[in-house]
Amino acid sequence: MEFFTLQDFYTYTKGIAYILIVVTLIGMAGFWLYLTDQDNDDRE
Amino acid sequence: MFKLKEVLNRSLLTPFNIIAGIIILIGLIITALRFSGGLAAVTNLSDYNPWGLWIGFDLLCGVALAAGGYVTSAAVYIFGIKKYHSAVRPAILTGFLGYSLVVLALSYDVGRPWRLPYPFVVQAGTTSVLFEVGACVLLYLVVLFIEFTPAASEWLGLKRARNLVVRLTMVLTILGVILSTLHQSSLGALFLIAPSKLHPLWYSQYIPVFFFISSIIAGLSMVIFEGSLTHRYFAEKMDETHLREKEDVVFGFGKAASFVLAAYFAVKVFGITMDDNWHYLSTGYGAWFLVEMLGFVALPCLLYSLGVRERNIKLIKWTAAWTVLGIVVNRFNVCLVAFNWHLPSSERYFPSWMEIGLSLFIVTVGVAAFKFIVTYMPILYEHPGYKTPHP
Numbered sequence: 001m002e003f004f005t006l007q008d009f010y011t012y013t014k015g016i017a018y019i020l021i022v023v024t025l026i027g028m029a030g031f032w033l034y035l036t037d038q039d040n041d042d043r044e
Numbered sequence: 045m046f047k048l049k050e051v052l053n054r055s056l057l058t059p060f061n062i063i064a065g066i067i068i069l070i071g072l073i074i075t076a077l078r079f080s081g082g083l084a085a086v087t088n089l090s091d092y093n094p095w096g097l098w099i100g101f102d103l104l105c106g107v108a109l110a111a112g113g114y115v116t117s118a119a120v121y122i123f124g125i126k127k128y129h130s131a132v133r134p135a136i137l138t139g140f141l142g143y144s145l146v147v148l149a150l151s152y153d154v155g156r157p158w159r160l161p162y163p164f165v166v167q168a169g170t171t172s173v174l175f176e177v178g179a180c181v182l183l184y185l186v187v188l189f190i191e192f193t194p195a196a197s198e199w200l201g202l203k204r205a206r207n208l209v210v211r212l213t214m215v216l217t218i219l220g221v222i223l224s225t226l227h228q229s230s231l232g233a234l235f236l237i238a239p240s241k242l243h244p245l246w247y248s249q250y251i252p253v254f255f256f257i258s259s260i261i262a263g264l265s266m267v268i269f270e271g272s273l274t275h276r277y278f279a280e281k282m283d284e285t286h287l288r289e290k291e292d293v294v295f296g297f298g299k300a301a302s303f304v305l306a307a308y309f310a311v312k313v314f315g316i317t318m319d320d321n322w323h324y325l326s327t328g329y330g331a332w333f334l335v336e337m338l339g340f341v342a343l344p345c346l347l348y349s350l351g352v353r354e355r356n357i358k359l360i361k362w363t364a365a366w367t368v369l370g371i372v373v374n375r376f377n378v379c380l381v382a383f384n385w386h387l388p389s390s391e392r393y394f395p396s397w398m399e400i401g402l403s404l405f406i407v408t409v410g411v412a413a414f415k416f417i418v419t420y421m422p423i424l425y426e427h428p429g430y431k432t433p434h435p
Contacts, residue, residue, distance in 0.1 A: 009320065
């Protein structure tokens with residue numbers, strides 16, 4: 001990818017970063033449920 | 045109390061003592077050469093590579109792997125997870141010895157070690173990251189020493205001193221967490237001054253965050269790793285509480301390590317994204333970076349989670365050892381492998397055998413001190429005279 005201005009660069013990188021943030025937040029919540037559902041089963 | 049007769053009656057010629065004795069003897073010879081002939085007599089350090097193995101391993105790995113102290117005491121005293129209480133004393137001891145050895149290693153590495161107190165008594169470079177690291181390490185070493193004193197006081201029979209320190213537990217824990225947060229991240233921040241020297245895949249404006257998060261992983265994994273070793277070699281020293289809580293510690297810390305590893309992986313991906321460094325992944329350094337990220341971050345994250353879900357204690361213990369190795373690989377990569385990456389191979393640094401020998405000497409001193417303290421002080425069991433809750 002070629003950039004001519006700093007704004008171009010940040011528009012590109014931050015655009016990807018925002019998508020990653022959403023994916024990560026959902027992914028981390030899912031991963032936490034995966035890690036702890038065994039505990040919940042034991043409690044039940 | 046220390047029983048000299050008991051020690052003298054035992055044979056000193058055990059395999060551990062013989063090997064440790066040889067390493068310590070070699071270390072003492074290297075020490076004499078270092079302080080009589082200077083750094084050039086024993087190291088391959090140069091103006092291009094002023095930070096070598098003693099900083100990359102003894103300091104960066106030593107500080108990260110000693111993070112178990114603040115991680116465990118925060119879990120027990122701040123978050124109130126009392127079922128991990130039995131892990132506090134071994135973790136504090138590991139932290140205290142780790143930091144003591146970091147300072148010992150530093151006195152070999154700096155050109156004029158007698159000037160180490162200068163930032164505090166002659167000139168405080170308060171705008172320097174290194175000053176902040178030095179100040180935090182010094183203060184945290186004092187905090188760890190005070191946190192360790194209840195065990196030593198019980199051993200020496202100093203009841204009043206021990207009770208006084210026990211009352212300070214919460215204050216010391218909070219201080220420990222603050223100081224650790226500051227200097228674990230600042231060790232990474234030291235590399236912010238060298239954006240052109242550190243390979244872009246390892247350099248990032250978020251490197252202090254990487255160092256801090258990875259120190260939590262190191263602390264959690266080190267508690268599991270050290271716990272499994274002590275259980276193997278000092279099981280007869282453990283009381284019922286320690287043996288009962290052992291599994292809770294392994295599963296709880298394994299779960300936490302898995303989650304923090306996942307967060308660390310995500311933050312590292314952000315680092316690459318923000319600097320748009322994706323194209324470096326197809327280079328040789330990129331392949332090595334992927335080995336670190338997939339082999340020493342994603343893989344242990346997966347193995348920890350499988351171990352926790354399947355209640356496989358053996359898998360978690362092996363994963364902890366692998367993760368500890370991963371932390372060493374990461375610190376080596378930042379400080380040695382990816383540092384000065386643009387230099388021709390003839391100018392690159394590789395440690396001399398004496399640098400490696402001295403690092404082994406320092407680790408051996410730590411293991412011997414740990415063995416002595418665990419054998420004689422109430423670290424893995426509660427002293428019969430102090431059955432009330434204590435750190």
